[in-house]
Amino acid sequence: MKTKALLAAGLAATSVLALGACGSSSSGSTASSGSKSSDSGGNQTLAIYAWAGEIPDSVIDGFEKETGIKVTVDTFDSNETMIAKLATGKSGYDIVEPSQYAVQLMVQRNLLDTIDKSKLEGFDNLNTKFVNPSFDADNAHSLPWAWGTTGILYNEKCTGGEITSWSDLWDSKYKGKIYMLNNMLSAYIAGLQVQGLSATTTSQADIEKATTKLLEQKPLLAGYNSDNYADLVGSGDACIAEAYSGTTAAKAVQANQDVHFIMPSEGGTLWTDSFSIVNGTKNQTAAYQWLNYTLKPEVAALLTDDGSLATANSAALDQIKNEDLAKSPAVYPSDAQLAKAEFIVDPGEALTYYQDGWTKVSAS
Amino acid sequence: MSASTATAPARGLRAPARGTLLGYLLLLPAVAVIVLLVIVPMAVIARQSFALSDPLLGGTMGGFTWDNYAKLFDPVYAKTMGYSLGLAALNAAVCLVVGYLLAFYISTRPANRQPVLLMLVIIPFLTDFLVRTFAWITLLGSGGPYVRIARALGFDASSLVPSQFAVIMSLLYAFLPVAVFPIYASMRAIDPSLREAASDLGAGWWQTHRRIFIPLSATGIGSSIMLTFVPTLGVFVIPVLLGGGKDPLVGNLIVTLFTEFRNEPMGAAMSMVVLVLMLASVAVITGLLRLLSIRSNRRAA
Numbered sequence: 033m034k035t036k037a038l039l040a041a042g043l044a045a046t047s048v049l050a051l052g053a054c055g056s057s058s059s060g061s062t063a064s065s066g067s068k069s070s071d072s073g074g075n076q077t078l079a080i081y082a083w084a085g086e087i088p089d090s091v092i093d094g095f096e097k098e099t100g101i102k103v104t105v106d107t108f109d110s111n112e113t114m115i116a117k118l119a120t121g122k123s124g125y126d127i128v129e130p131s132q133y134a135v136q137l138m139v140q141r142n143l144l145d146t147i148d149k150s151k152l153e154g155f156d157n158l159n160t161k162f163v164n165p166s167f168d169a170d171n172a173h174s175l176p177w178a179w180g181t182t183g184i185l186y187n188e189k190c191t192g193g194e195i196t197s198w199s200d201l202w203d204s205k206y207k208g209k210i211y212m213l214n215n216m217l218s219a220y221i222a223g224l225q226v227q228g229l230s231a232t233t234t235s236q237a238d239i240e241k242a243t244t245k246l247l248e249q250k251p252l253l254a255g256y257n258s259d260n261y262a263d264l265v266g267s268g269d270a271c272i273a274e275a276y277s278g279t280t281a282a283k284a285v286q287a288n289q290d291v292h293f294i295m296p297s298e299g300g301t302l303w304t305d306s307f308s309i310v311n312g313t314k315n316q317t318a319a320y321q322w323l324n325y326t327l328k329p330e331v332a333a334l335l336t337d338d339g340s341l342a343t344a345n346s347a348a349l350d351q352i353k354n355e356d357l358a359k360s361p362a363v364y365p366s367d368a369q370l371a372k373a374e375f376i377v378d379p380g381e382a383l384t385y386y387q388d389g390w391t392k393v394s395a396s
Numbered sequence: 397m398s399a400s401t402a403t404a405p406a407r408g409l410r411a412p413a414r415g416t417l418l419g420y421l422l423l424l425p426a427v428a429v430i431v432l433l434v435i436v437p438m439a440v441i442a443r444q445s446f447a448l449s450d451p452l453l454g455g456t457m458g459g460f461t462w463d464n465y466a467k468l469f470d471p472v473y474a475k476t477m478g479y480s481l482g483l484a485a486l487n488a489a490v491c492l493v494v495g496y497l498l499a500f501y502i503s504t505r506p507a508n509r510q511p512v513l514l515m516l517v518i519i520p521f522l523t524d525f526l527v528r529t530f531a532w533i534t535l536l537g538s539g540g541p542y543v544r545i546a547r548a549l550g551f552d553a554s555s556l557v558p559s560q561f562a563v564i565m566s567l568l569y570a571f572l573p574v575a576v577f578p579i580y581a582s583m584r585a586i587d588p589s590l591r592e593a594a595s596d597l598g599a600g601w602w603q604t605h606r607r608i609f610i611p612l613s614a615t616g617i618g619s620s621i622m623l624t625f626v627p628t629l630g631v632f633v634i635p636v637l638l639g640g641g642k643d644p645l646v647g648n649l650i651v652t653l654f655t656e657f658r659n660e661p662m663g664a665a666m667s668m669v670v671l672v673l674m675l676a677s678v679a680v681i682t683g684l685l686r687l688l689s690i691r692s693n694r695r696a697a
Binding site: 110113216217259260269383387390394 | 644
């Protein structure tokens with residue numbers, strides 16, 4: 033009886049130790065399995081870390097079928113979470129999908145590999161608007177995949193008319209029916225642009241003006257929400273909300289003819305999420321296979337058809353099957369609407385001014 | 397321990413020694429899990445809370461500073477802290493009242509029906525926490541049953557989301573089972589004849605509870621307060637979804653510090669402050685319980 037118990041305890045202890053060993057050397061284990069698979073030929077794997085909802089299953093399935101590479105996808109919902117995980121240097125991911133300012137940060141931290149253009153096919157398919165961006169000269173570290181905007185989602189039944197400007201988010205008529213995105217830099221887009229200031233400003237005075245404006249707005253708000261504002265606008269619980277274009281906005285617009293997504297007359301902002309190769313990956317070949325696969329027009333078109341998101345691939349536009357989505361302003365705002373949209377970049381050292389302001393706004 | 401083994405008779409000397417060794421061995425997996433998953437991460441956070449932050453890239457740069465704690469004295473953080481403590485206390489109080497009544501009700505049902513009632517309390521919790529929170533949006537939001545029923549009765553009702561009421565309802569719902577179980581456990585141990593005796597002696601409902609049930613289930617009540625108050629301090633989804641996210645809780649603040657603000661050291665400092673507050677509240681509650689039991693022991697003596 034006692035020996036049995038002892039044995040059990042010993043077993044439990046060893047299993048705990050084994051578990052601990054696994055946890056502390058996850059990158060090591062990936063490396064060893066990688067070399068093993070290259071010995072036996074085939075049986076390759078690719079680990080992707082991407083924004084939730086930005087890689088449709090159809091894209092993954094197609095890639096696995098074509099290449100025989102086994103794909104695992106983990107998702108994140110903020111760039112900061114993703115960077116924190118990669119910064120450990122042992123994430124085990126091969127491909128990652130940062131947003132524009134995150135690319136900047138990650139290049140500074142040496143987390144991304146340089147992309148060898150000679151290994152790419154179909155780079156010319158990309159929309160020139162997103163090629164050679166300010167945050168990553170010559171696309172040295174990132175290939176644009178999805179793009180979207182920050183604008184306004186509103187319910188016409190509730191607002192009683194057309195909405196054209198950020199200033200409508202400060203209209204006391206809609207008191208208690210206004211939502212702002214629950215994200216510091218997104219909230220400041222509206223706070224800055226509504227006063228004719230640039231959303232990418234690093235000037236302390238400008239940022240303080242925006243803080244005052246946001247403090248002024250808070251009593252009018254129903255809340256800060258980045259999760260279910262589209263449902264709230266759809267149901268009429270909210271009249272007007274600062275919103276991201278893409279999946280949820282497109283669904284809300286499709287489901288209810290009173291719901292509209294617009295870019296404000298002050299400009300709004302543009303974002304892109306790009307594929308990058310994680311520095312130090314052991315699966316270089318598979319990583320380039322992924323980049324080339326996602327550059328194909330028919331694959332990039334699936335992002336709109338199955339993900340309700342805008343693709344950064346110009347050649348893909350003809351291949352989109354769902355006409356409604358291809359025409360929806362909640363997915364593809366017109367060039368006229370995008371004319372004044374600003375590209376959000378990392379605020380750098382000015383981040384502290386935003387933080388000081390946002391702390392005040394949060395606690396007011 | 398060693399003193400008692402030394403004075404033990406020779407015959408029993410080996411057995412307890414082997415017993416303790418076996419005991420420690422059996423404890424090893426649990427201790428290892430606690431050390432690896434609780435102590436080590438907490439030590440890392442404690443270390444980080446004194447580190448310098450890397451203002452550009454986030455993360456820590458090592459070094460030693462008290463700044464991260466000093467900055468928390470900003471009235472802005474104090475206000476959030478106060479609000480969180482207040483909400484946690486309110487939730488603990490509401491859970492206690494409802495949990496106590498529910499536990500009393502269940503413990504006074506026939507023995508064969510009690511497990512069924514307890515199961516009914518648990519079953520909703522097999523669904524995901526987030527799904528249950530969204531359910532409250534539907535229940536209290538416009539077009540939901542609350543608004544429809546109130547309008548059918550002729551009241552001018554509108555959506556209760558977002559509101560503080562919705563936050564409290566959802567918190568109560570989320571924490572009710574952990575409030576019910578400890579109280580139920582201590583009530584089960586109370587001799588039912590005491591209740592009959594109380595009513596024979598003319599005690600009313602309130603007197604029976606004040607003089608018999610509450611003192612005798614004090615341990616359960618104490619743990620119930622602890623199990624609801626402490627975790628409420630860490631909640632951050634409910635205030636955003638049901639409260640509109642205009643009044644952040646400490647949990648929200650820590651998330652913001654770690655992510656958007658790229659200030660891990662300050663987030664770590666805030667976490668340490670919350671940890672100390674939680675430990676302090678546990679100490680206060682256990683202290684009160686001990687005091688209570690000493691007093692009742694004295695009275696009994």
